[in-house]
Structure formats: structure tokens, C-alpha cells
Amino acid sequence: LADAPLPALIAVSGPDAYVSPDWYGVEDQVPTWNYVAVHLRGRLEPLPEDALRGHVDALSAEHEARLLPKTPWVSGKMSDGAMPRMLRMILPFRLQIAAVEGTWKLNQNKTDAVRAAAADQLAQQAEAGAQAIARLMRG
DSSP: OOSSOEEEEEEEEEEEEEEOGGGGSSSSOOOEEEEEEEEEEEEEEEOOGGGHHHHHHHHHHHHHHTTTTSOOOOGGGSOTTHHHHHHTTOOOEEEEEEEEEEEEESSTTSOHHHHHHHHHHHHTSSSHHHHHHHHHHHO
């Protein structure tokens, strides 16, 4: 891309969930979507290519540890030349963050009782996002 830093905006989505109007326990409501998100603004700086292998190995180790008791994958399992060939397809960058902007919609325009009723229903949903939104609505 570039050898010099570039301005960037990264949008990070947090939990989100559909909210049925039936869950509020009051009339004349409409469906909605509750969510949490963060925007990170800053400058993307290219990293040296020799830093990439360590980052890939560290990220892989972190995620592979979550799969225990599976034997973790390590890059050393790859045949000679395969890892360097694949790493050439990745451009390593670091974001130097200048600003963090959070946004959320958690039915904060509703009364405490109405919001609690919707949160109770969200907490019963199978989706992890719905359960996380319920906790945030109560919080």
C-alpha cells in the first residue's frame, strides 16, 4: 500500500441483537436493533515484514489455546517454504490510535421498566450477542 503512514478509520462491532416490540410490555412499539460499536481513528503504519511471523505465531497460539484439548497448530507443522510463501501475501500494519468514538443503542430512550422487560427476553435468547446486549441494558 504505502511506505508512509496513512489516515484510517476502523469500525469495531460489538454485540448486537434484534428487539421485538412484543417484549416491551407496552403498546404501539416497533421492532429495533440494539448494538455497541467503536470507531478507531488514527494512522496506519507499515510494519517491517520480519515482524509478521512473530505476530502470526502469537495470534495463532492465543486462538489455538481456546480449542483445547485439541493439540495446538503451530507454524512449524508447515512444509519447508510454505509459511514464507503465505506470509508474503499479508501486509503487516499497526494502527496508531488518535481517537476512540463509542456508540451504542440500548433502548436508553425507554423507561427502566420497559428496558428491563426487553432485557429479560434478550437474556433468554440462544445467541451470545443477545445475552451480552441484555447484560449491557441492565448495567
